[in-house]
Amino acid sequence: AQTVTQSQPEMSVQEAETVTLSCTYDTSESNYYLFWYKQPPSRQMILVIRQEAYKQQNATENRFSVNFQKAAKSFSLKISDSQLGDTAMYFCAFMTTGTASKLTFGTGTRLQVTL
Amino acid sequence: GAVVSQHPSRVICKSGTSVKIECRSLDFQATTMFWYRQFPKQSLMLMATSNEGSKATYEQGVEKDKFLINHASLTLSTLTVTSAHPEDSSFYICSAQPGLSYNEQFFGPGTRLTVL
Numbered sequence: 001a002q003t004v005t006q007s008q009p010e011m012s013v014q015e016a017e018t019v020t021l022s023c024t025y026d027t028s029e030s031n032y033y034l035f036w037y038k039q040p041p042s043r044q045m046i047l048v049i050r051q052e053a054y055k056q057q058n059a060t061e062n063r064f065s066v067n068f069q070k071a072a073k074s075f076s077l078k079i080s081d082s083q084l085g086d087t088a089m090y091f092c093a094f095m096t097t098g099t100a101s102k103l104t105f106g107t108g109t110r111l112q113v114t115l
Numbered sequence: 116g117a118v119v120s121q122h123p124s125r126v127i128c129k130s131g132t133s134v135k136i137e138c139r140s141l142d143f144q145a146t147t148m149f150w151y152r153q154f155p156k157q158s159l160m161l162m163a164t165s166n167e168g169s170k171a172t173y174e175q176g177v178e179k180d181k182f183l184i185n186h187a188s189l190t191l192s193t194l195t196v197t198s199a200h201p202e203d204s205s206f207y208i209c210s211a212q213p214g215l216s217y218n219e220q221f222f223g224p225g226t227r228l229t230v231l
């Protein structure tokens with residue numbers, strides 16, 4: 001079974017600064033997908049970024065980038081130039097490939113962006 | 116594109132009654148839909164996976180007779196909480212996956228169920 005660990009229950013960052021959210025996972029699979037989802041107060045799950053395990057290049061989406069270390073089973077999210085609208089819960093998630101493509105979520109990190 | 120809706124967004128019911136929650140993929144066909152439960156300040160826990168035209172697969176510890184799932188078409192899945200009790204009060208979220216080769220799920224906005 002896969003497990004996803006987010007060791008930071010809460011983080012705070014000032015507007016325009018950079019913050020990194022940590023995520024580690026455990027799996028015996030060789031190919032899989034990793035995701036970061038954002039859940040703002042509206043509780044709508046929003047995909048922030050995704051990484052395919054077979055790709056060595058770290059994914060980037062505008063101000064969001066990941067540091068994917070496959071050997072260490074680490075998948076951190078860096079948010080640059082933080083904005084007030086980034087305030088939300090952030091969930092790291094793991095998905096196996098193939099027919100049983102279930103998402104396994106971490107416990108989440110609550111990020112507060114302050115003025 | 117890739118919009119998933121849920122109805123209702125909020126529901127309050129009396130203990131012992133049944134409640135049905137609908138999940139629809141609006142602009143794509145979803146071969147697989149998923150139902151999650153989220154308690155306050157906690158993560159999403161997968162309850163079951165449903166494939167169109169077949170029986171749902173429930174996660175360990177989820178009562179299939181309590182949480183009835185029907186995936187009658189490629190755009191609609193329903194979750195019925197039968198004989199609801201206060202401990203069933205929670206936030207229920209569905210997601211939809213366009214196909215087995217499409218490794219991404221699109222989430223609905225969720226349904227807050229309160230059982231009095």
